[in-house]
Amino acid sequence: MSDNTKIPHIKSVETRHLEERESMFRGLQNLDRRSFLKVSTGAAAAALAAGASNHFHSFLPVNVAYAAEGPAGQGFSFAYISDSHLYAKKTNERFVRQLLRAVDDINKIDPQPDFVFYGGDLAQLGRKEELDLGAQILKSIKAPLHMMVGEHDWYFDMGQHWNELFGPQTYSFDHKGVHFVVLMSVQEKDFWTARGMSPAERMHTVAGLDNALQSAFEVGAPQREWLRKDLEKVPTSTPLIVFSHSPLYKLYRPWNFWTDDAEDVQAILQRFERVTVLHGHTHQVLSNRIGNIQFHGMLSTAWPWPYAPQGLPALTVQMNRPNPFDPNDGLGDGTINVHPDGLVDMLYNLWNRNPMQVRASYLSSGGKSDVPLAPTLASY
Amino acid sequence: MKKLVWVRAPGMTASIYLACAAGTGLSLAADPATGPHGAMPIAAQEQRLDKLITRYATPPAGIDPVAWASIYMMTGNELTPDRIALGRKLYFDTRLSKDGTLACATCHDVSRGFSDHRSVSEGIGDHLGKRSAPTTMNAALLQSQFWDGRAPSLDEQAKLPILNPIEMGHPDAASAMASVNTDPTYQAMFQKAYGRAPNYDDLGRAIASFERTLIFLDAPFDRYAAGDLKAMSLAAQRGLDLFNNKARCVSCHMINSSNPLGTDNLFHNIGVSARTKNFEALAGQAISVLSKNNDPKELDKLAIETDMSELGRFLVTKNRGDIGAFKTEQVRNVGITGPYMHDGSLKTLWDVVDHYNKGGETNTYLDGGIEPLNLSENEIDDVVAFLFALTDTRFAAQNEAAFREQQALAAKSRPLRDNALAHREMLPFEQRVMGPSGLK
Helix, strand or coil, X not given: CCCCCCCCCCCCHHHHHHHHHHHHHHHHHHHHHHHHHHHCHHHHHHHHHCCCCCCCCCCCCCCCCCCCCCCCCCCEEEEEECCCCECCCCCCHHHHHHHHHHHHHHHHCCCCCCCEEECCCCECCCCHHHHHHHHHHHCCCCCCEEECCCHHHHCCXXXXXXXXXXXXXXXXXXXXXXXXXXXXXXXXCXXXXXXXXXXXXXXXXXXXXXXXXXXXXXXXXXXXXHHHHHHHCCCCCCCEEEEECCCCXXXXXXXXXXXXXXXXXXXXXXXXXXXXXXXXXXXXXXXXXXXXXXXXXXXXXXXXXXXXXXXXXXXXXXXXXXXXXXXXXXXXXXXXXXXXXXXEEEEEEECCCCCEEECHHHHHCCCCCCCCCCCCCCCC | CCCXXXXXXXCCCCCCCCCCCCCCCCCCCCCCCCCHHHCCCHHHHHHHHHXXXXXXXXXXXXXXXXXXXXXXXXXXXXXXXXXXXXXXXXXXXXXXXXXXXXXXXXXXXXXXXXXXXXXXXXXXXXXXXXXXXXXXXXXXHCXXXXXXXXXXXXXXXXXXXHHCCCCCCCCCHHHHHHHHHCCHHXXXXXHHHHCCCCCHHHHHHHHHHHHCXXXXXXXXXXXXXXXXXXXXXXXXXXXXXXXXXXXXXXXXXXXXXXXXXXXXXXXXXXXXXXXXXXXXXXXXXXXXXHHHCCCHHHHHHHHHHCHHHHHECHHHHCCHHHCCEEECXXXXXXXXXXXXXXXXXXXXXXXXXXXXXXXXXXXXXXXXXXXXXXXXXXXXXXXXXXXXXXXXXXXXXXXXXXXXXXXXXXXXXXXXXXXXXXXCCCCCCHHHHHCCCCCC
């Protein structure tokens, strides 16, 4: 090896990318070593204290340190899939493939998550055949499934077929000491009757961005009342996890990254000590905290949205701008690790990128500790 | 984009007319194999090369000089006649293999499209590897080397096959250099080329320098694009339109004056290896091997010797998105560099188009851009005609012979033709989601 010093070694983009991934995998190996602690229950608490609660997907060589989990209230994990936007059978099989990929991903998680949550917008234009196709695919998920509705599922027949397939759109349940609430946050005021719109025209209008016709999303007074009642008997010390399709705050109105009565809903949630809101609709890594409420966006399996031109929460560490030549980039699914105290670490399983994790401690500390690793590849 | 804009370098004649079926030009049809491992004997190859390239030009014809100087040249290894001469001697020197039966030119044979016309290559002791030898023609213009891009440059690439146990089989660089070090001619040539004693890095640099002269970018397509509308047959002209539109080839194989090879230099899972291998199990094994040993030679062994070869780019990046992904190969001279794909599993360009027409082979990691193409039988023939028009005119006779041979093979058997999938009468996911009866 003669005089390498004289000749600068040019590193290709690929080589640099490789080096970045190597450094990530070194991290994973360390994690793996730590996870061996799980064989001893005595060491389990230590493992958790050391923060070994990452949950990576499929065959990655990481055995998650779930040792501290066991009896109720001791922490658990669930997975999510969101925003698949399926068209009818022959129109776009790519989106179908991508949903199948997420199902494969989730089914490979070992150990299996306690349940899988679907974040809304299973269909693109609310048609029966779109929803049926989605329902059929979701049947192959091994873990129990909880569903949420999105505006793309709703505005063709005002939720009729979705309700037939999946039941009521607003509900709550308890799991291992955590109270879960699922809202229908994409109510719109009637803009269609006066204009004499057909169901398809109504649906197409809601499915569009940047149009002045449709109203802003809202949870609405009747549902807020339902929420108040549902939470009446829940002690404020109970951890709360709320699902809404749109973010339960106001980010960017032209794209309906917005819930118009967000403040009213937040007011109902504020008395609880630990509240997490998980939402779909935005198709990107999105993190926020308002008071004691922590917010996380979910990834889509269909397409990634760019970040909105204004209103981005300061706590959001942005994911890469996806490679426009790679239709799978910027897509993914994810795992939510619920701590024993009820707060959550959000793992974004980006299919073609390093996974990103946004920890509860990052949001609790106002961005001071556990800052997520920013993506290392420059945007295009 | 309807038509490509193709700017010719000044001084090149566009009037020479050679349709791909014209059959004129040098007689370069592949000769019967008479050398070791089925390759043309080295001396005959060298003679043939002398006819193909009569003078080395830098930059080679057909390439923008600024791009050549700024993008394609390695700093510290600028192209000089001494380096090219040394690299050429090394390229054809069988002493670079442990048993003296293989040179670079054995698997990158001048008479066989600078490849070997085998599905996978044969190394020392008649060991078969797992991957097909890509052509060294125009390889200098690729942004990374090997099917999985594990080498960033030809300078790095050239050093690896020599040390691979089932390719050229030298245990280490010292063993490979032994024959070179004892040869006074080499001593002098290395000294002249690099101003120092022979060493393994310079050996890689020299071979790369020679390979940078193997530029073959003068095809009927180039002449057509330069304005000679008779340079390509009507079928090939229709094929070009399909290539850029309905057949979606251009999504990855973009070909234009600043990107003359027709590759995006990226890695895509198109499903070729999904036909035979279970990715998930393999990926798990690969991760455990690579987490213990990150040596480039270990990676090389996995890629050449084991089933993990089928994981492709994943071996390099360990990114699940790269499982089963291989480099987009250049489309230049594709008519004479078969068989096709990383494993040489497709014998003809009809098979290649059939593969894409049915939407590749469905698997979890299939690239998002792959979908059924609905090409008719005539359209497939047109695309194939265009692909044959991408062969440099210096190989016109060889190209014509390859066309006839493939046409005969395709007439007998089209193993990947699947009309139901190609025309979306059945969708790849349908059976899986809805059972054998399909969607209602």
